Structure formats: structure tokens, C-alpha cells
Amino acid sequence: MAQKSYRQAINEALHAEMARDPNVILMGEDLTGGAGGSGVQDAWGGPFGVTRGLLGAYGPERVRDTPISEAAFIGAAAGAALTGLRPVAEIMFIDFLGVCFDQIMNQAAKFRYMFGGRARTPLVIRATYGAGTRAGSQHTQALHPILTHIPGLKVVMPSTPYDAKGLLIQAIRDDDPVMFLEHKMLYDMVGEVPDRSYTIPFAEARVVRDGKDVLLIGLGRMAHIAEAAAEELARNGISACVIDPRTTSPLDVETLVEFAEKIGRVVIVDEANPRCSVAADISAILCEQCFDALKGPIRMVTAPHTPVPYAPNLEDAYIPSAARVVEAAQSLLRTR
Template identity: 80%
Template sequence: MAQKSFRQALNEALHFEMGRDPRVIMMGEDLTGGAGANGVKDAWGGPFGVTRGLLDAFGPERIRDTPISEAAFIGAAAGAALTGLRPIAEIMFVDFAGVCLDQIMNQAAKFRYMFGGRAKTPLVIRATYGAGSRSGSQHTQALYPIFTHIPGLKVVIPSTPYDAKGLLLQAIRDDDPVIFLEHKMLYDTVGDVPDGAYTIPFGEARVARDGKDVLIIAIGRMVQVAEEAARKLASEGISAAIIDPRTTSPLDEDTLLDFTETIGRVVIVDEANPRCSVATDISALLADKCFDALKAPIKLVTAPHAPVPYAPNLEDAYIPSADAVVKAATSIVKR
């Protein structure tokens, strides 16, 4: 199996699905990376290089650079989905979703419900998220709890190149609106990715590591942090299992509950701010359904309830670390 980057995996998924289905279109700011500047047709494929080559392959009718107005092009994409197209709209940074939250929350997410199930909205909204790139507090938030809270949206957070490709293909083929979130610090990570097409069903968590002493549930980039922590714990004789939910809506409750029942000690690692987060939601679920199986309190390792700092040393301290996960896990295993 070929080794490919997270970025390449996403690019392959976009190329494949646009070639397979002529109804798939893309729209967003700077998708072609400065097309038209100095005669360049496709400079570098968007700010993160994910959409490179799509303009040459599918032309300006299907790859559309838009004005800097998220409200306009997300609204247009939602309307296009209702008419039978399958749009992929890119919000450059998820932080900008506030500009178009009405179009997402009150329109796209509600169409199926408002029209009695007769309307389909096959819309994918891709966006980057997460800290670590020195981009400032307005470009680095982990806002997936907001979208997870909204009925009618499916929320996808891949952590590996393999999952990025399979989940994006599944998202494009889904008949409901999907928020597809890509951590900026994962684009250059590399892993095994098949050349052909494959899909990963929503609502099926991935068991990233087996273990018996403590369960670590980690979201997005935090899976890497959890894996580093698990290696450190292993050197201390502590066996850690790791589960990556992959999607927060739908959430694979069964896998989380089964592992919690078996292991009885849980650490949840979430880059989002702690209040009303996915970590607190999962913690409440496990406490409600598995209380008698718990051998220790559930521990949460999250970012602080504060904006992401710009100063590099403070930003690094803001992001949940492997050492913090080790400390939390050790405290409940040795309790």
C-alpha cells in the first residue's frame, strides 16, 4: 500500500469523486491558489495545497473561486444541493463559520426536517481547524462542538491519511450536510492509503490501539497525542487502549460503551475548549451508561477555557500534551 500524506489523500478523494460524478462541484475562496495572477492558471491549489490540479482536470465551471463572503457561497452551495448538485464548499478556516452560521444551522441542517424528508441536501463543507500553526486565535479554534450540537449535520474529524480519504468519499456521497474538519497540523502526516476508492461509514469508531488498563478516547489530531502518551505509559507498564471516534455526529456510542465497560478507566483528550465540549458530552454518556463499571473518575485533558494564544510558547502550552495525558492516566490507574 502506498504511503501518502493527509493532503494527498484528500486531493485523491476530490479528484476521484469529481471524475466519477459530474454533479460534484467545488466553491470557496482561493481554491485555485491565485488563478489569473500573472497568467498563472492554478498556482498551488488553495492556501493548503489540497485542491491542486482540480481546475485543470474539471475546469472553472466546476471549480469556482468565490468572493470573500462565506454567507454568500455557503448559501449558494446549500441551494445548489437542493437542486440536485453535490457541492463541496470550503471555508478556509472554521473560525469563519460564524459569518455563515445561519446558512448552516437554520437552512442546510433543517431542509430535510422542514420538507418532511422529501428534500436532500448533499452538501460537504470542508474547513481547517486547530492550533499549532501560529495563526492567531481567530484562525485556530476547534469548533466541532458547535456543529455536533446542531441536529441535521454530520460532523467528521479524520486523524489519519487513510481515514481522510475514505471519510471524504463517504461525505461527498452522503445525502445530508456534512461538516468535514481538517486539522492544519495533520496535512503533512503520512500513512498507508490505497490508490483506489473506498469509503468509511459514519458512526464507526476506529480502535487505534488495544490495551487493558486505561481507555484513551481522542479526537482528530489528539489521536497522535494519545499514541505518544500510550508509548510512554507502556514504558511504565501501563497498557492503554485508544479509540478515535472519527465522527462526533453520529457518534459510535456502542464502541465507547463496550470499551468502558471492559476497562473501567477512561481519559478523554479533546483540543476544544472544555465547557460544553465533545469531551464533556462523551464523559456524561459514559457516566450515565457505565457508572457501575467505572473504577475511577473519568479524566478530561483539554485546552483551557481561553482563546488560542499567538505567542509560540503559550500556544504550545495551550494544546493538550502527551505528558498531560500520561499524568491523567497514571492518576486513575494507580488510584
């Protein structure tokens, strides 16, 4: 199986679905070089080079640079989805969600419900998230809890190149609006990815590694932090199971409950701020459904309840680390 980057896997998924279905179109800022600009077309491929090469293959009618107005092009994408197209719109940074929140929360997420199930909205909104790139508080947040809270949206957080391709193809083929969140620090990650098209169902968590002493649940990039912690714990004779939920809405509650009941000790790792986070949500679900099986309190390892710092040393301290996960796991094992 070929080794491909996270960035390349997403590009392949877009290529495959645009070739398969002429209704799939792309919309966003700087996808080809800038709307109305005089520069070389296809020079950018989006701010992270993900859509490079698609303009030449599918033309400007299907790969559309938009004005710098998320409210305008996300609204246009939602409307296009209602007419039978399958738009994949790109928000450069999830932090710009506030500019187009009405179009997502009050419109796209509610079309199916408000029109009695007769309206399909096959819309994918890709957005980057996460700290680590020294981009400051306004380009670095992890806002997946806000999106997970909204009924009518599906929220996807792939952590590997393999998952990125399969989950994006699944998202494009879905008839409901999907928020597809890509961590900026994963774009250069390399892993095995098939050349063929394939899908990964939503609400199907990935068991990264099995274990018997403590369960580590890592969201998005935090699955890798949890895995690094599990390796450190293993060097100290502690067997840690690691699960990546893959999607936060729908959430694979069945798998999480099954492993929490079997192991009894749980640490949840989430880059979002702690209040009303997905970590807090999963903790509440597990406490409600398998409280008697727990051998200690559920630990959450999250970012602090502050904006993301710009200073490199503070940003590094802000991001949940493997050392903090190890400490949380070891504290649970000391609980009687």
C-alpha cells in the same frame, strides 16, 4: 500500499468523486488562484494546496473560486445541493464559521426536517481547524463541539491519511450536510492509502491500539497525542487502549461504551475548550450508560477555557500534550 500525505489523500478523494459523478463541484476562496485575479490559475489549490490540479482536470465550471464572502458561497452551495448538485465548499478556517453560521445552522441543517424528508442536501463543507501553526486566536480554534450540537449536521474529524480519503468519499456520497474538519497540523502526515476508491462508514470508531488498564479517547489530531501517551505508559508497564471516534455526529456510542465497561478507566483528549465540549459530552454519555463499571472518575484533557494564544510558548502549552494525558491516566490508576 502507497505512502501518501493527508493532503494528497484528500486531493485523491476529490479527484475520484469528481471523475465518478459530474454533479460534484468545488467552491471556495483561492481554490484556483483567486476569483477575478490575473495571476496563474491553479497556483494555489486553496490555502493549503489541497485542491491543486483539479482545475485542469475539471474546468472552471466545476472548480469555482468565490468572492471573499462565506455567507454568499455557503448559501449558494446549500441551494445548489437542493437542486441535485453535490457541492464541496471550503471554508479556509473554521473560525470563519461565524460569517456563514445562519446558512449552515438555520438552513442546510434543517432542510430535510422542514420539508418532511423530501429535500436532500448533499453538501460537504471542508474546514481547517486546530492550533500549532502560530496563526493566532482567529485562525486556530477547534469549534467541532458547536457543530456537533446542531441536529441535521454530520461532523467528521479524520486523523490519518487513510481515514481522510475514505471518510471524504463517504461524505460526498452522503445525502445530508457534512462538516469535514481537517487539522492543519496533519496535512504533511504520511501513511498508507490505497489508490482505489473506498468509503469508511460514519459512526464507526477506530481502535488504534488495544489495552486493558486505561482507555484513551482522542478526537481528531488528539488521537495521535493519545497514542503517544499510550506508548509512554507502556514503557512504565501500563497497558492503554486508544480509540479514535472519527465522527462526533453521529458518534459510535456502542464502541465507546463497550470499551469503557471492559476497562473501567477513561481519559478523553479533546483540543476544544472544556465547557460544553465533545469530551464533556462523551463523559456524560459514559457516566449515564456504564457508571457502575467505572473504576474512577472520567478525566478530560482539553485546552484551557481561553482563546488560543499567539505566543509560541503559550500556544504549545495550550494544546493538550501526551505528558498531560499520561498524568491523567496515572492519576486514575492511583484511584481506589
